[in-house]
Amino acid sequence: MRYPLFVLRLLSLSKTVSSNQVSSQLSKFQKFSFSSIPKSSNGVNKTEKQPIKTRSVNQNLGPLFNEILGILGTENVIADQNPGGVSDSEVTHLANGETRASGSQGLQGVCLNSPERGVQEEENFPVSEGKVTGVSDEIDVSPMVHKVTEIVRGDNSSNSMEERLEDAGFNYNMDIVEKVLKRCFKVPQLALRFFNWVKLKEGFSHSTETYNTMIYIAGEAKNFELVEVLLEEMETNSCKKDMKTWTILVGQYGKAKLISKALLIFEKMKKSGLQPDVMTYKVMLLNLCKARKGDIALEFHREMIHRDMGLSLGMYLQLMKCLACSGDVDAVYAVSDDMIKACEIPEHVSYGFMLKSFCIAGRIKEALELIRTFKDKNISLGSENFKTLVKGLCRADRIADALEIVDIMKKKNSVDEEIYGIIVNGYLSKNNVSKAFDILQNMKDSGYLPTVSTYTNLMQHLIRIKEFQKALELYNEMMDVGVQLDSVATTTIVAGYINQNCISDAWQVLKNMLEKGIRLTKKSYSIFIKELCKVSATDEIVKMLMQMQASKIRIENDIFQHVILYMGKKGEMEKVKIIKQMQESCNFFPKEEDLSIADIDRQAEPNIKINSTLLDQEYSDLNVLDSTSRSYSQDESHEVCQILSSSTNWCSIQDKLEKCAIQFTTDLVVDILQKCSLHSGAALRFFSWVAKRSGYKHNTESYNMAIKLSGRGKDFKHMRSLFHEMRRNGYSITSDTWTIMIMQYGRTGLTDIALNNFREMKASGRNPNASTYKFLIISLSGEKGRKVDEAIRIFQEMIKTGFQPDKELLESYLGCLCQVGKLLEARMCIESIRRIGFPVPLTSSLYIRALCRAGRMEEALELVDESGPEKHTLDQYTYGSLVHGLLRRGRIEEAMSKVESMKQVGIHPTVHVYTSLMVQFLRQKQISKALEIFEEMKEMGCQPTTVTYSAIVRGYMEMGKVTDAWEVFHHMKQNGPFPDFKTYSMFIARLCKKGRSEEALPLLNDMLDSGIIPSTVNFRTIFFGLNREGKHNLAQIVLGKKLDLKCRRKLSS
Helix, strand or coil, rough: CCCCCHHHHHHCCCCCCHHHHHHHHHHHHHHCCCCCCCCCCCCCCCCCCCHHCCHHHCCCCCCHHHHHHHHHHHHCCCCCCCCCCCCCHHHHHHHHHCCCCCCCCCCCCHHHHHHCCCCCCCHHHHHHCHHHHHHCCCHHHHHHHHHHHHHCCCCCCCCHHHHHHHHHHCCCCCHHHHHHHHCCCCCHHHHHHHHHHHHHCCCCCCCCCHHHHHHHHHHHCCCHHHHHHHHHHHCCCCCCHHHHHHHHHHHHHHHCCCCHHHHHHHHHHHHCCCCCCHHHHHHHHHHHHHHHHHHHHHHHHHHHHHCCCCCHHHHHHHHHHHHHHHHCCCHHHHHHHHHHHCCCCCHHHHHHHHHHHHHHCCCCCHHHHHHHHHCCCCCCCCHHEEEEHHHHHHCCCHHHHHHHHHHHHHHHHCHHHHHHHHHHHHHHCCHHHHHHHHHHHHHHHHCCCCHHHHHHHHHHHHHCCCCHHHHHHHHHHHHHHCCCCHHHHHHHHHHHHCCCEEEEEEHHHHHHHHHCCCCCCCHHHHHHHHHHHHHHHHHHHHHHHHHHHHHHHHHHHHHHHHHHHHHHHHHCCHHHHHHHHHHHCCCCCCCCCHHHHHHHHHHHHHCCCCCCHHHHHHHHHHCCCCHCCCCHHHHHHHHHHHHHHHCCHHHHHHHHHHHCCCCCHHHHHHHHHHHHHHHHHHHHHHHHCCCCCCCCCCCCCCCCCCHHHHCCCCCCCHHHHHHHHHHHHHCCCCHHHHHHHHHHHHHHHCCHHHHHHHHHHHCCCCCCCHHHHHHHHHHHHHCCCCHHHHHHHHHHHHHHHCCCCHHHHHHHHHHHHHHCCHHHHHHHHHHHHHCCCCCCCCHHHHHHHHHHHHCCCHHHHHHHHHHHHHHHHHCCCCCHHHHHHHHHCCHHHHHHHHHHHHHHCCCCHHHHHHHHHHHHHHCCCCHHHHHHHHHHHHCCCCCCCCCHHHHHHHHHHHHCCCCCCCCCCCCHHHHCCCCHHHHHHHHHHHHHCCCCHHHHHHHHHHHHCCCCCCCCCHHHHHHHHHCCCCCCCHHHHHHHHHHHHHHHHHCCC
């Protein structure tokens, strides 16, 4: 049996699919076998297939090129351009991706994937994207669709989306739901929430069409896990996949370069009884070309020819470019033959596409040989063919050869502005500015007016090399000679003015262009804003954002976040507030945290992220023995720990262990392992060594501690090895064992592996305990490896199983839900824990505090106001969180008013409130005011915490008072509270930012001496800082320290 070529390629492509799975697919392909590629009949000797790197640029093309010059120099070669009836402009449009249908078939959805496809506004999605999903081009402007879309995409209300949808009381049908989903195309998380909410409505169930739309949206967001979930839902709800479903799947996996998956779906579609239509083939073919899988693309093309499925000219060009870039010259000729014979495309068009493909691929020898074929077949060379060849020669760094062809074109009066522009760009690509200007002058002397593109390329290059004045002269020349500016030229000169800090001139140019009707793009405004940031024009940044809004240009969330981050670093908190209000008014994305102050806020609210140290401390209850039951002395434990930390040479350590007269027990071994986290490599070798001692035998508890120690050192390979060793030796694999591994994976963000272990645990017959659920949910709710839907599912499972969550778990879980906007699920959580006995004031306070941390102050304040008789109690519980949240949002007057109102009812500020106030004043660089708060705090009997002192250190550093910062830090070390990991990390980062990396270097040893393990980020920050400061020898010391720590902590290092 002869298998198709793309099946054999699939075997090498699908690294993520097992060989058995792939082999099982072979039968799917056996029903057809493509014919072999026909040899070209044109008689031209073509090169064998070769890698692109061995292109003909480096070959001696002298004789061939001279022959081609002779051909091009003959008379009447350019006399009749495109005699077949296809104009140059049409060929150019097709080559640029503006494809037209072949016969009655339109390319339609394939154009969505074209690399040259223009950026489309989100509001156009119902038209453009509907071509894939099969939706009518008619735009539904009904008030109901608009209203529902406004609710779904709006995020400036005190109520959640789901509550507002319920209150609206609309009745939904398929058409409304589908159109609302499409209008949420750019906000997939909101689309999914609406999709999930509406399916619970009585009388409504999703159809194949609505599933198609949601699958397309998920695929565009590259959330293929959600795609698989939606497909499973379709099966469960008996929604049959139609042709559009399969085409969307093939297209989305193909666009993501998951070619093996796309091929498997293609065959699965056929097995389901549906034969792929021309659209599915075209989508598959285009994505194969984009992924440079030319051999598989060719097989699909041959199958389409066999089934009488026509390709547009644009698709043929894509296929030829792919094959030429892969070096398969024979295949390019074969496709050309198919165009001519099977599709009846004029010969001159087919050969023109071949020429363009060879030139783009840099295969100059093949392009020149093709010119010889033009002559042999009496095919006229049009001006577009000359331009293609000139451009190809310039790309291949053969500008001198390109100029010889231009001379021939001059003799035949076929030179135009575009040809000169190609040569100019060729010289610019080689950074030969003087030659580029010579060509420009030659062009003007010959009576040709440079195009706006030529002028713009020159201006951009001059600005890059800091020659703005020359660029400005070109701009003035453009205006004088009447060249019509476009958005790219405008963007170039405006950005240049801003870069020179000539802001008023930039605004004047922008104003003039807008008055002339030139519409700038989001990319243009984004460039302006980034340039304004470089020159610290904060007022102008706000003005530019307002200009975008006035021009009805959608401001993307990344622009807002870039500006907020920049403004925060500049201390422009009032402007941050204004920009955030603008962001909320845009209604495109849910609110996000202010990244510029995130690290201080995490210190002020320590439960926002997983505190891995706290997890280790709490989980030690599973392993630490009660002091009354110890079978060893602390002196023995201390002696062994000293031995293990005395050297990095295991042989030396082993000699000392052999000489000590200690009777080892499992209790002693567990205690030693627990105390040696900083020297876990030696401790794990000790664990293996002690197992061989006469009279000693490990137990489950000692293995659990060794597994935990490996995981804390991120030596997951050895951790898993210990687990398998434990199982081989017949020790009981308890729920605690599984929980330790789940916790260690989860705390480092490896939540996929943690979930797999959780499933494996249950499959092995071990039931999760309260600790298992707790640490898994906290891991899934954390910022690293966050998986909200899994966290929700497992939390619900925990409640149903009868386990009660504790305060730490609830804070982490609720905080996560509020951060991602799942307020309905947060309220469901509150209701569920109330049903199992949690008091109302406690649950309400937990929810309010979570809302405050997520920045949802309106919801939090409203909950407090509506709490009725519980309000006084809630005020006491949530006072600090409300003040902190208001301060973070820049609502200082409201925060201070809250403080005063609480004082009046006898509730004095807590250390949390005082610290939040200090952080706010330090951000505003009001150090004296912050210190006043600090003194008042101590007078009121509130003892400053590590977070309080850390805020002062950071405030001094931000103001450049490094000596004062060191004094506070030394005070902490001597008198307490002692610096923690976050304090050290913050101080290291600030010192390096100020160019004092050498001062930060000793802090690494301080951390280790204090039992705090520096992170990779700590090492990297100091290493890069020292290198920036030219202290390369010290930077090498940092690398040595990092390597030493790794050796001490990992058995496998």
